[in-house]
Amino acid sequence: MNIVRPYGDTLDDGKVQLSFTLPIPDGAKGREAARQLVLKWGFKDCDVVHSAPLSAGFSFYVAYGKTESSVDYDSCVADEHSAEASMSMDEVNEFIRRELGRKVVVVGACTGFDAHTVGIDAIMNMKGYNHHYGLERYPEMEAYNLGAQVPNEKLIEFADKVKADAILVSQVVTQKDVHIHNLTQLIELLEARGERGRYICVAGGPRIGNKLAVELGFDVGFGRGAYADDVATFIVKKLAERN
């Protein structure tokens, strides 16, 4: 057990900064509404330190609250495939040679109408990202990067054609949960074809968590700060497990 609380300048003082907008005019009454709202979140104390009108009917608040809530740090389980556990590029290749004895085929794309290629490129392209080479550079892997705006159907067909081991999907735009829609559809299409089991399905993007990805039927999800090493490690270990 390691119970922790927010820390301002003294252990357990519980200080938290908040800011938000309310659809009401600015003024003393608005500040009181903001204060009450913060108290509703269970804060014991709230100081609304700033308010400003955003327009006639909207106002902005900055507040500091004091909470008594806590979490047990020891019982928290990281929802991320953290870099610490990952093998390096060389180790991954060595692992493939040793444990799998054949090239691993991966297919990646940014699906739907999402045009953000930089994320999937960071994982797949030769040059990689932040001094981590991309999967295309892994001698023991065959990596196909289909780019952006790729319909799920096309991605699946391509994976089928090249006999892929893993399908990598990037989703960056999340407004109105469009990513959830796109990701779900991919899994549904695979299931409809009876092929979900054939692939390791990997989702990625700045707002994608592992938890979310798994909920949607993927094997894993990678958020911001992911590198090719992490993804490769996951894929090859999973393949080895399946053998």
Add this chain to the structure above:
Amino acid sequence: MNIVRPYGDTLDDGKVQLSFTLPIPDGAKGREAARQLVLKWGFKDCDVVHSAPLSAGFSFYVAYGKTESSVDYDSCVADEHSAEASMSMDEVNEFIRRELGRKVVVVGACTGFDAHTVGIDAIMNMKGYNHHYGLERYPEMEAYNLGAQVPNEKLIEFADKVKADAILVSQVVTQKDVHIHNLTQLIELLEARGERGRYICVAGGPRIGNKLAVELGFDVGFGRGAYADDVATFIVKKLAERN
């Protein structure tokens, strides 16, 4: 009834920005702890968008939460003596002449070891603050500003000596609740002397709310953005009531 919730870019989307420190190392596990903490405050959804190490054992988080909590704006009562209701300097003087028929005597100070004079000066000095003249300039008032670092005893004696109608206290430093201590002591001293009823007691300072002041036994409290007009209006109306 006018139920309102935080507004990000759509009505009732409930978006709130938070930031805080936890006494744990930075990392995926820490981000999960931060997320769970935000959920404990009743947020339905939480995206920890940033974390950074502050030192080996402390880490910083920025998060966005989605709340379903709301307040009824109509039922909020402003805890501030807002400028809208205040009379101007001329109106106050006119009011005194008409309703009280004698000069009103006020004594002000920043008490304890608090050395912040600017706040009490803003209310009392001739030149005032932000184009609102201070009480010294009110022809129908006699205003004594004792400055800062004034012990409560001295303030009370002075008030007694000049037969003050109101005592004005400024408290700016609030660390370790030193202001609560100072304010409470003043009221206790007055009560011990059986003189609490003799004065209108006014507290002020950037972190003083009306609610707090009243709780501590004052007649009223003024926070940031208060002007002499507001204070004068309160005092003279109260005096008229008592008559």
Add this chain to the structure above:
Amino acid sequence: MRAKLGLSQDKISEARELAARICGPVLKFVDGHTSVTVERATLRLAGADDADADGVPVPNLIVDQARDRLADGAFRLYASALARTGDAPERLNRKIAEGLRLTDLPPADEAATARKAQELVNRAESRVRANREFRAARQEEWKDRNHRPLLYLIVATGNIYEDVKQATAAAEQGADVIAVIRTTAQSLLDYVPYGPTTEGFGGTYATQENFRIMRAALDEVSERQKRYILLTNYASGLCMPEIAAMGALERLDMMLNDSMYGILFRDINMYRTFVDQKFSRMLDAWAGIIINTGEDNYLTTSDAYEKAYTVLASQFLNERFAYAAGLPARLMGLGHAFEMDPTIKDGFLYELAQAQMAREIFPEHPLKYMPPTKFMSGDIFKGLVMDTMFNFVSKATDQGIHLLGMLTEAIHTPFMMDRYLAVDNARYVMNNMASFYDEVEFREGGIVRTRAAEVLDRTLEFLRQIEATGLFDAIAEGQFADVKRPKDGGKGLEGLIKKGPRYWNPFEEHLTRTLGLGK
């Protein structure tokens, strides 16, 4: 404008000449072609609007009906139908939406069609002129009430009615320009949706009705604020000329329009893009709409320090294409962006050099300066500080159009409060160092001057190389933004049409004449 960099005027002239030589062959190709969307844009100017029960817009229905005679232009069919039926466009549109096939109607006689054409051109001309005059009058009446640079804010709720709320609030907070961000991938639609819309992702559909709704809302705030609020949308993607036409009719004030954005970043066919682009820009020129070019896109994909010269090269090309379409410099919002890695030592000075260079090379152009986006992260506090530095550079180099950076850039499309914080930041900074431009000089041989000179040199080299290759091939080879786009690849090629000898487009003729583009 005070020149501070000591740039070589000869080199600048050489770059302009290179741009002219690079664009020449492209413009020649363009003149011989039209496209489905150029035709639809023409129809829209003539009055074609409305949509059928499936939401297919009437201009699309007409062009589909005219499919096998598009080399003649689609306009003839519509004008002839109007002449023959005597219908007002609205009535004819409805009939088409309900199933009427114009090809079933016997053609009207040539003279009647020509008269109808003239009438339609005149009607459009007076509507657009009225828009231009209205804008000019307001801007004159409220001159000096806008910020300098213009503060430009986006709204992107996906719902036009929410957009209106956000835009109104933004204008009240101090925005001079409101851009309604388009829904993800509208670029790729080969039609313009019809009517008011409430469902977009990362933005709101560009529709004529949405334009109208937002324009009316902004005119209202303008009156209240006594400040003309400019409205921006995207004449970009597969329908760029149609959107330009809608913008001309509904008095938009700015349009995102880049000569190569669609090709490079949306994989739209290059021939199609160049053809569509020229007609769009003619419309913008006619309507007094400022174009915003998309050089910032180079820097979100490639490194801003390394690839600074691609921005300048693109500015020269965009300028050349714009002149060729009749746009005067004062309507060219050439783009660039504050996108260098924030960890670079003296990055601020390099940004200053780049922005000042653009200012000096394009002195009459209302440069459009984009905020940091690529290096923004979930650390909203750091983001706010980066935006502060950006605001500083923008004012320090007298940019024309200032896109406000959002502290939440890496997280979500702007919340209302994000926008407020952005405006507040910019207003404070820009007032606090208002006279910096006039005040400060850069040391000879210093970082700023040296950097500007180097970027100009590198740009010349790059332009020479493109000239040698030819623009079409240079794009195909991946010389821009590291993406290779095969000449006959990409979307929309099927909508490109070689003009036939009977090609007739009185709107194009009218524009060519009015804009003084006759050969």
Add this chain to the structure above:
Amino acid sequence: MRAKLGLSQDKISEARELAARICGPVLKFVDGHTSVTVERATLRLAGADDADADGVPVPNLIVDQARDRLADGAFRLYASALARTGDAPERLNRKIAEGLRLTDLPPADEAATARKAQELVNRAESRVRANREFRAARQEEWKDRNHRPLLYLIVATGNIYEDVKQATAAAEQGADVIAVIRTTAQSLLDYVPYGPTTEGFGGTYATQENFRIMRAALDEVSERQKRYILLTNYASGLCMPEIAAMGALERLDMMLNDSMYGILFRDINMYRTFVDQKFSRMLDAWAGIIINTGEDNYLTTSDAYEKAYTVLASQFLNERFAYAAGLPARLMGLGHAFEMDPTIKDGFLYELAQAQMAREIFPEHPLKYMPPTKFMSGDIFKGLVMDTMFNFVSKATDQGIHLLGMLTEAIHTPFMMDRYLAVDNARYVMNNMASFYDEVEFREGGIVRTRAAEVLDRTLEFLRQIEATGLFDAIAEGQFADVKRPKDGGKGLEGLIKKGPRYWNPFEEHLTRTLGLGK
């Protein structure tokens, strides 16, 4: 340092001469006087420490016992007792704490007392020299590892053990200097509390034990970070020389110490202050401690634009008083602050002018630059942006010691995360525009140069006026900071003592000699 303002060197010299003439009479007065705290400081150097059961410090007990012979100095009594009893100071201190009255002891013979005195002086000298050498060696070993300007962060929890955590974190985040803010109103205590403390308001008591605890903690981080972390406290208020003495012994590196702060802002008697101040500064000079003067305080009370000249005037006076106490320029952290109303147009340029002017007039002085505080509000986002502009000016004018602005300045003493955001802001900005100073010139006749020249002129006028009035009377009349302080008013006057003919203070003599201050 490049001069960029074209300031008149003649005027600068004239200002220095005026300062010398203004300070002359004050220094003459000072030389004839001592004070209870000067005596206690001397005792502390000699080894007096510890406190009685009520917490009254031994140095106070001794001075109280010597009350009626203070004109001779209190040191004689202590040295004589040590000589007579043969006790080590620690043992004697304990006895005094337990009730021993030194006046009850028969005096030791003169020669023995003199030998003891020499021994005590030597002991202190070698301890302080070791401190100086340790610091110098570390700073040499890790040179170029500190930021330039030095990043200065405060801790203010009120609890020395929490302070240590905060300070360690701050150093790990990048701070070069840690200042332990003192508890509210320690200035007004006429004694220095004893031992480690955990209960302060808005800050932590300055005690020798607290100094030791923090010094040890920072030395540890320094080793880890390979960066010498400087420690700062306040030699200010009624005990300024004692705190300076403690700082000399415990290797503090900087001390807040202003020639008039106590008088103007703490209502301490002026004679007392000047006397205490000179001795404190001699101690700082001896120990290689940088003083930080408090010009910023003028601007938190008065308007920074209007009263800019009071800052410069005070800098000249502080400089003069510091030279007179043996401080070299490199130990003079003259203060100023970024406190102009953020709504002033071109405020940034005025701040730039002021900071650059200070830089040019005091070229070897490690100027201490204070962040915006007065116009900070609950709007932490705006505050962060203001701090960004401040960071910019500081680096742009090559300041020496940079106090980091806190986005929560108007709300609470800094949270740990506030400090992190402050460092992150400064490091980004200062790296991003690192070479600005060398790069940029100010236009002749422009705002910056004109403003600097005006402030210098106004300062000269002000100094002339003070010279005419005399410094004591000028303070009494309210010429500084708009507060009037009667000459015989204020706190602590009763602790002032005219030195008698038999006044003996071998530490003062030693310092005078070492610092080359002999008449």
